[in-house]
Amino acid sequence: MRAEAAYWLALIYTSGLKLSVLKPIVQQWFLMEGRPLVELFNRSATELSVHFNISAADAEKILHAANHHADQLRRIDRWHAQGITVLPLSHPQYPTRLLNTLPPQRQPLLLWAKGNLKLLVEPMVTVLGDPEAEAAEIDGLKTLIAELAAEGIGVVSGYGKGLDRIAFEAALELPNGQSVAILPLGLNAFSKLTHKLDAPIADGKTVLVSPFEPDTEYKEPFSAARNLLVDSLAMVLLVPAVDSLAKERAVAALERGMPVLVGNNDTPANRELIAAGAFLMTDPGEVIEMVQQAVIDTAIQSQLAQKPAAEPLPPSEMLNETDDFALHTDAINPLPPDETLDILSSAGSVPTSLREKLMALEKKANERKGE
Numbered sequence: 001m002r003a004e005a006a007y008w009l010a011l012i013y014t015s016g017l018k019l020s021v022l023k024p025i026v027q028q029w030f031l032m033e034g035r036p037l038v039e040l041f042n043r044s045a046t047e048l049s050v051h052f053n054i055s056a057a058d059a060e061k062i063l064h065a066a067n068h069h070a071d072q073l074r075r076i077d078r079w080h081a082q083g084i085t086v087l088p089l090s091h092p093q094y095p096t097r098l099l100n101t102l103p104p105q106r107q108p109l110l111l112w113a114k115g116n117l118k119l120l121v122e123p124m125v126t127v128l129g130d131p132e133a134e135a136a137e138i139d140g141l142k143t144l145i146a147e148l149a150a151e152g153i154g155v156v157s158g159y160g161k162g163l164d165r166i167a168f169e170a171a172l173e174l175p176n177g178q179s180v181a182i183l184p185l186g187l188n189a190f191s192k193l194t195h196k197l198d199a200p201i202a203d204g205k206t207v208l209v210s211p212f213e214p215d216t217e218y219k220e221p222f223s224a225a226r227n228l229l230v231d232s233l234a235m236v237l238l239v240p241a242v243d244s245l246a247k248e249r250a251v252a253a254l255e256r257g258m259p260v261l262v263g264n265n266d267t268p269a270n271r272e273l274i275a276a277g278a279f280l281m282t283d284p285g286e287v288i289e290m291v292q293q294a295v296i297d298t299a300i301q302s303q304l305a306q307k308p309a310a311e312p313l314p315p316s317e318m319l320n321e322t323d324d325f326a327l328h329t330d331a332i333n334p335l336p337p338d339e340t341l342d343i344l345s346s347a348g349s350v351p352t353s354l355r356e357k358l359m360a361l362e363k364k365a366n367e368r369k370g371e
Contacts, residue, residue: 008086010068014071023104075278082298086112123154125236128164128237131163144287154202156288157179157182178205183208189215238260249310259290260278
């Protein structure tokens with residue numbers, strides 16, 4: 001994986017091509033055609049030009065980037081010594097949820113991570129809201145985070161001020177808590193500002209992630225990129241106390257089809273979000289059920305992405321006047337619980353209660369077989 005990652009770095013940083021040119025090329029090569037990036041450099045300029053419909057000059061730039069492979073290996077080794085792993089799109093621990101929720105043009109080709117990489121596939125929620133939230137709202141949020149943690153559900157945060165960071169830190173304080181922080185600056189630049197998260201990183205309770213090179217300093221526009229990644233990695237967005245930024249992100253999340261829950265307060269902002277499709281956050285069980293449903297939806301998306309396009313129906317099976325909306329009435333046997341669990345696990349970790357329900361069904365099925 002180290003050598004493959006070096007080819008990604010070489011292509012992105014030394015080819016001289018803009019991301020608007022590179023992204024369609026690598027996404028077609030890796031995501032659509034399933035080929036490792038190294039094979040790209042084994043083609044001729046003519047083959048690349050024809051395959052990707054690019055100019056001969058751009059094809060030559062791609063091939064020339066391979067000359068910088070050794071330099072990129074040395075960069076990877078330096079980052080490794082600092083506890084940093086570079087995750088290209090092809091890395092097995094690149095969070096696949098970003099591929100399912102973000103359009104191709106918004107998917108980062110590279111991420112840098114420091115900490116427990118396994119957390120990148122755990123089910124997560126994100127929390128937004130007023131930095132000046134009342135004490136009762138904060139206490140209620142901490143109780144909710146504890147109940148989610150008991151179900152194996154963590155918190156993904158942008159480490160910003162307000163309920164976002166409160167929820168993140170509440171998860172870290174729990175024995176079974178887990179969290180992800182996505183940062184609007186490089187990981188080394190962040191470590192110059194604080195070492196507060198060093199212990200949770202060492203304990204495997206969190207992972208810091210950045211779409212920027214490790215030494216990149218903070219810039220205001222980076223916050224928007226960070227927020228999009230946070231909201232796309234989360235399975236449910238919680239807004240206990242609405243402020244203007246939380247409202248903006250919640251509306252955008254609803255437009256993308258993401259579940260959003262708002263605090264049980266009768267405020268104009270809450271009413272607007274509910275009118276736009278948000279739900280009232282009245283019970284932790286509702287949040288857990290929504291995360292479970294998101295796990296199922298993600299698994300289905302992953303399965304569909306792996307299947308070839310369906311063949312056209314023969315004329316005899318196409319819609320006709322006697323069909324009831326062409327609904328087939330053939331009986332379809334449900335999947336066994338253990339197979340269902342395998343499919344769900346392929347999209348990431350499965351919340352504890354959902355796993356227990358499936359295992360209970362499996363036990364009952366085995367008992368019936370023994371009767």
